[in-house]
Amino acid sequence: MAKNQQDILIEVRKKSTLRKRIVKSKTSYLMMAPYLILFFLFTVLPILVSVILSFTYFNMLQAPTFIGWANYTKLFLEDNIFLIALKNTLLFAIITGPASYLLCLLFAWIINEFHGKLRAFLTLVFYAPSICGQAYLIWNLIFTGDRYGILNGFLMNLGVINEAKIWMKDAKYILPFLIVVQLWLSLGTGFLAFIAGLQTVDRTLYEAAAVDGVRNRWQELWHVTLPAMKPQLMFGAVMQITQSFAIADVSIQLAGNPSVNYAGTTIVTHLLDYGTYRFEMGYASAIATVLFLLMVGTNKLVQRLLRRVGE
Numbered sequence: 001m002a003k004n005q006q007d008i009l010i011e012v013r014k015k016s017t018l019r020k021r022i023v024k025s026k027t028s029y030l031m032m033a034p035y036l037i038l039f040f041l042f043t044v045l046p047i048l049v050s051v052i053l054s055f056t057y058f059n060m061l062q063a064p065t066f067i068g069w070a071n072y073t074k075l076f077l078e079d080n081i082f083l084i085a086l087k088n089t090l091l092f093a094i095i096t097g098p099a100s101y102l103l104c105l106l107f108a109w110i111i112n113e114f115h116g117k118l119r120a121f122l123t124l125v126f127y128a129p130s131i132c133g134q135a136y137l138i139w140n141l142i143f144t145g146d147r148y149g150i151l152n153g154f155l156m157n158l159g160v161i162n163e164a165k166i167w168m169k170d171a172k173y174i175l176p177f178l179i180v181v182q183l184w185l186s187l188g189t190g191f192l193a194f195i196a197g198l199q200t201v202d203r204t205l206y207e208a209a210a211v212d213g214v215r216n217r218w219q220e221l222w223h224v225t226l227p228a229m230k231p232q233l234m235f236g237a238v239m240q241i242t243q244s245f246a247i248a249d250v251s252i253q254l255a256g257n258p259s260v261n262y263a264g265t266t267i268v269t270h271l272l273d274y275g276t277y278r279f280e281m282g283y284a285s286a287i288a289t290v291l292f293l294l295m296v297g298t299n300k301l302v303q304r305l306l307r308r309v310g311e
Helices: 002-024 026-053 070-077 080-111 116-131 135-142 150-158 171-184 189-199 204-211 217-228 230-245 249-255 267-277 281-306
Strands: none
Touching: 002 026, 026 281, 070 080, 070 281, 080 116, 080 171, 080 189, 080 230, 080 267, 080 281, 116 189, 135 150, 135 249, 171 249, 189 230, 204 217, 217 230, 230 281, 267 281
């Protein structure tokens, strides 16, 4: 009985302390309110609605009908295309996620060694593909399935192939080529965050590290640079994870939707199929919920790994 009373008293004190903190920082909360309201309305609320709709049958014409776990049962036990999409998405995430993250960090580290206009120019050169609206046009020219395609012409001139190949209509080539293109497009917002983070590292930390026995650039990177830019590392990880799991445009633009034998199908293209074309919003919400859980789980794993940086 006494223990319960102690727990109640501790809880009351916590609530009182929280209330005091809120009152003390009310100006800060007021300044944050517009963003928090928009974040709730356009991010948190849609996620909650999507999770709720995933347990219903909803075709946009009739009111949602509760069907329990039927959408999830169909998704994992009956929808063979979803299983292909899940496999492709995990391959994309496992290969392009870590690879693009390390490439962003490596190129940012190298570019940071330059100064002034040269650093700004190199940053633009590496960042441009991720914001170029016509990037897929270039890759379509490379993969064109006739003798005038850049890849076909190059390989035929070298004698590697004797006749033109229709690259993006052959299931065995689609996924590897999409991974290459995605890596080329991956130096985006995370790359800029790393550039910014590297420029904010206090230079005196390197002097202190040299006194403590750090002797080369790799030791500086691991023991000084990376620990000093952990917020940027976390932000970059979130961006790269989101990008690697949400791949859709590159597949649709280069391989079509659906692609040959669904070789380039991802969870997002499958989601677009049911949500945009078939208007089966309950089933589409179930797909979106699975994707959301995959992203959240991966983010938690990456956060644990990043806490070990510098140890």
